Amino acid sequence: MEKDYTSFETIVAEPEASSMIETFRAIGYNLETAVADVVDNSISASAKNVWIDFNWEGDKTYLTVRDDGSGMNNEELVQALRPGSKNPLEERNLKDLGRFGLGLKTASFSQCRQLTVLSHKQQYNPVFWTWNLDFVNKIGEWRLIKYTPNDEHLKQLQSTSSGTIVIWNQLDRIVKGTSTENPENLDKFLETMEIVKRHLGMVFHRFIEQNKINLYFQQRKIDAWNPFLLGEKGLQPFPDEPLSNGLVILKGFVLPHKSKISEETYKKAEGPKGWNEQQGFYIYRNERLLVAGDWLGMFRKEEHYKLARIQIDLPNSLDKEWQIDIKKSVARPPFGLKNQLRQIAGKVRSQAVEVYRHKGKILQRKYSSEEFYTLWNEKIRHGKRFYEINQEHPFIKNILSKGDIEKKDIATLLKFIEETVPVSLITIRESEQPEIQGQPFEGIDHEPIRVAMKQMYNSLIAKGRTDDQAKGMILSIEPFNIYPQYIDSIN
Numbered sequence: 001m002e003k004d005y006t007s008f009e010t011i012v013a014e015p016e017a018s019s020m021i022e023t024f025r026a027i028g029y030n031l032e033t034a035v036a037d038v039v040d041n042s043i044s045a046s047a048k049n050v051w052i053d054f055n056w057e058g059d060k061t062y063l064t065v066r067d068d069g070s071g072m073n074n075e076e077l078v079q080a081l082r083p084g085s086k087n088p089l090e091e092r093n094l095k096d097l098g099r100f101g102l103g104l105k106t107a108s109f110s111q112c113r114q115l116t117v118l119s120h121k122q123q124y125n126p127v128f129w130t131w132n133l134d135f136v137n138k139i140g141e142w143r144l145i146k147y148t149p150n151d152e153h154l155k156q157l158q159s160t161s162s163g164t165i166v167i168w169n170q171l172d173r174i175v176k177g178t179s180t181e182n183p184e185n186l187d188k189f190l191e192t193m194e195i196v197k198r199h200l201g202m203v204f205h206r207f208i209e210q211n212k213i214n215l216y217f218q219q220r221k222i223d224a225w226n227p228f229l230l231g232e233k234g235l236q237p238f239p240d241e242p243l244s245n246g247l248v249i250l251k252g253f254v255l256p257h258k259s260k261i262s263e264e265t266y267k268k269a270e271g272p273k274g275w276n277e278q279q280g281f282y283i284y285r286n287e288r289l290l291v292a293g294d295w296l297g298m299f300r301k302e303e304h305y306k307l308a309r310i311q312i313d314l315p316n317s318l319d320k321e322w323q324i325d326i327k328k329s330v331a332r333p334p335f336g337l338k339n340q341l342r343q344i345a346g347k348v349r350s351q352a353v354e355v356y357r358h359k360g361k362i363l364q365r366k367y368s369s370e371e372f373y374t375l376w377n378e379k380i381r382h383g384k385r386f387y388e389i390n391q392e393h394p395f396i397k398n399i400l401s402k403g404d405i406e407k408k409d410i411a412t413l414l415k416f417i418e419e420t421v422p423v424s425l426i427t428i429r430e431s432e433q434p435e436i437q438g439q440p441f442e443g444i445d446h447e448p449i450r451v452a453m454k455q456m457y458n459s460l461i462a463k464g465r466t467d468d469q470a471k472g473m474i475l476s477i478e479p480f481n482i483y484p485q486y487i488d489s490i491n
């Protein structure tokens, strides 16, 4: 039973407005994830169009996100602007992109010190409220201000049946200290904006592709960026893999080899962060992309896996299990699913390597004769198993046919031998039939051992060793150690 605390003394300890609101700034958004979080709200409010605009005015630059969604009345707007508008535990509409009741505030405050929201709901008058961080700091209270920086926005809303405008003023994280006089500042700012635009095209690509929404950036439509090159020749899709009773769907893709697609397609497909970075899982929550290319701690990103991209689709009912964060940029698979994810990813990754090596393989097929040359051969001699270097191997043959073998040839040869020891074959054979593994020189002429022993002996004696010392040393050298019987016949 729950303990009853009503008989105890209590005291109010409200969060302090000024410090709390500054804390909201530190959740770890960047400009693009922050804007995406605001656009999430527009989509959840059934907007058909969202316009993202900025006005470059140096440190007075401001940014707006306007939508033609359902809008809010006064009461709803005030509630929307309250930190913690909704309980994260609350069940959400199937298509809702929200979870925490915080995004609008945390995303905005991460980038600006003043947030104004104007909204127009059908059959209500347009309304507006403003958060100003300095004002909250000054009065030490969570108080909204009935203020809008620009009447134009209000007029704009009045002329439409419903919608919302979010305005970010005092963008101290992006434009502080910049000026319209300085062209470099503008260049830098435009670069940052370009990143935002590409990010939106990626995060909301499904909505754009399915014509569920039009996103405009400075009046220009944002193009969708699809990570999977759907419809391209040479794309290898894997079958859907339903997990968690079908609530989660995985689908692997191996993207086409560079040689199969146009240069332009290849360049576009590399995505915002480049081919290598964009490999991995793509996690969608209600069709909205949260994670764009991450192996979720299971594997490292490596060049030869760069064609592997795996889509994971989640419903918002699994937010808790997948540890969705406020920024909507992190998701962590539940422990119980990790093995399955790893297995499926393993298959896609192996296929991706195959495709990656495609060019070399085609050449191999085209130019190779029937014969394949291994460096090592497995042989059976008098019922025992041995491994020998293949003297028909073109490289070995070449060396042996030379009049003078150079030192570097020998070094290369030794390296080849070391690097190609047929370890897996040996391991399998050894576990199947350990008894038939032959000893060195078992069943063949031992003359080469005796000759080598003798050479070794002579050189040791020449270096001043005694007869006993020389013999002792020889017997501690592989493979002489196996044949001590020859030591006495050495001299």
Ligand SMILES: Nc1ncnc2c1ncn2[C@@H]1O[C@H](COP(=O)(O)OP(=O)(O)OP(=O)(O)O)[C@@H](O)[C@H]1O
Pocket: 037, 040, 041, 042, 045, 067, 069, 070, 071, 072, 079, 080, 081, 085, 086, 097, 098, 099, 100, 101, 102, 103, 104, 105, 164, 326
């Ligand atoms: N553009 C909008 N149009 C209509 N309603 C909106 C809009 N933006 C926000 N709201 C309302 O404000 C609420 C709070 O938004 P906020 O982004 O802070 O939290 P959330 O979307 O509920 O959850 P999350 O923290 O996961 O984003 C939303 O639930 C929604 O009801």
Ligand SMILES: [Mg+2]
Pocket: 037, 040, 041, 097, 098, 099, 102, 103, 104
């Ligand atoms: Mg939200």
